[in-house]
Amino acid sequence: MSEALSTFGPADAGVLGSAAPDVVIRVRDLVAGFGDKIIMKGLDLDVYRGEVLGVVGGSGTGKSVLTRTILGLLPKRSGRIEVFGADLDEVSEREYDSIERRIGVMFQQGALFSGLTVKQNVQVPMREHLDLSPRLADELAMLKIELVGLALDAADKYPSELSGGMIKRAAMARALALDPELVFLDEPTSGLDPIGAAEFDELIGTLQKTLGLTVFMVTHDLDSLYSICDRIAALAEGKVIAAGPIETMLASGHPWLKAYFHGKRARQFDPENVACRAKAGATGHLGEARLNGGAGFDNAS
Numbered sequence: 001m002s003e004a005l006s007t008f009g010p011a012d013a014g015v016l017g018s019a020a021p022d023v024v025i026r027v028r029d030l031v032a033g034f035g036d037k038i039i040m041k042g043l044d045l046d047v048y049r050g051e052v053l054g055v056v057g058g059s060g061t062g063k064s065v066l067t068r069t070i071l072g073l074l075p076k077r078s079g080r081i082e083v084f085g086a087d088l089d090e091v092s093e094r095e096y097d098s099i100e101r102r103i104g105v106m107f108q109q110g111a112l113f114s115g116l117t118v119k120q121n122v123q124v125p126m127r128e129h130l131d132l133s134p135r136l137a138d139e140l141a142m143l144k145i146e147l148v149g150l151a152l153d154a155a156d157k158y159p160s161e162l163s164g165g166m167i168k169r170a171a172m173a174r175a176l177a178l179d180p181e182l183v184f185l186d187e188p189t190s191g192l193d194p195i196g197a198a199e200f201d202e203l204i205g206t207l208q209k210t211l212g213l214t215v216f217m218v219t220h221d222l223d224s225l226y227s228i229c230d231r232i233a234a235l236a237e238g239k240v241i242a243a244g245p246i247e248t249m250l251a252s253g254h255p256w257l258k259a260y261f262h263g264k265r266a267r268q269f270d271p272e273n274v275a276c277r278a279k280a281g282a283t284g285h286l287g288e289a290r291l292n293g294g295a296g297f298d299n300a301s
C-alpha cells in the first residue's frame, strides 16, 4: 500500500472546509484486471464524507471496473480498499452486511426489475435487509418515490411504462431505499435530454444536501461536473491522474484533461457555474423531504 499520495491531500478538500476530511472510501495501490489485461495499475483514491465526487475518464479506462471493485462485485489483484474505515476483504459476513446497508447504488440504465412495479423495485432492498410489515414497507417506498420527484401514481407502473427520466428517478428511489450514507451513481444523466439531465443534476445536488449523502458519481457529463461536483477524479492509464475541484482539472496540463475540459465540446470557464448551481438553487419538492433512520444497499442489477 502506498503511504504517500501525491495527487491528494488536505488542500484537495478545500471545498469541504479546513478541518481534515473524513474519508469514506480509501483506495490504495489498487491493481485489478481480467486475465492478462490489467485495468487498475496501482490506483489511489480518497472520497470524503459529504462530497459529490465526479469520476471521469475516457471510455474503457475502468470507471465501472473501479466502482464494481470498490463495491466488492469484482475481485482485486492487490491493494487495499476501505469503506467506512473497514477493509471489505477482512470483515465478517455480518459486518459486510451492515456496511452494505449504508450504501446505495444506481446502476447505468436504472437496472430495474422489469417484472416488478416501481414500488416493488424500491422495496427489493427493504425485503433483503429489513423485516418490515407490508404496510410500513409500502409507506416507506411511497416516501422514496415522492422524494425523487415521481408522481405517486408511478408507484404501480412497470419500468416499460416509464420514460427514461422516470426510470432514472425510480432507480434513484431504489438506491435510497434504506437511507444510505454513501451513494454510487453510474452515469446518472446518460440518455436524458439536456433539460432532463439538468433536472436530474438538481435532484442529486438537493438529495446530497438534504440527506447529507456522500456521492461517488461516474459521469461523462460536463454539466454535471460543473454544477454538482465538489471534486473530480480523472482516470487514465490505470490510475487517478488528477483529483480536485473543477479549477484543478481546468489548470491541468495532462493531454486528456486538456482535451476533455478545453476541447471542442468543453464550455468556457465561468466561475458562476462552479458555484454548484444545483446545490445553491435547488429546494423544490425536496425541501419538505424527511427520512427516518436506516440504511441500505441496492444490489439489484
Ligand SMILES: Nc1ncnc2c1ncn2[C@@H]1O[C@H](COP(=O)(O)OP(=O)(O)OP(=O)(O)O)[C@@H](O)[C@H]1O
Pocket (backbone or CB within 6 Å): 034, 039, 057, 058, 059, 060, 061, 062, 063, 064, 065, 066
Ligand atoms: N467482465 C469483463 N471481462 C473482461 N474485460 C472487462 C470486463 N469488464 C470490463 N472489462 C474491460 O475493462 C476495461 C474497463 O472497462 P469499464 O467498463 O470499467 O470502462 P469505463 O471507463 O467504465 O468505460 P465507459 O466510459 O465506456 O463506460 C475495458 O477494457 C473493458 O473491456
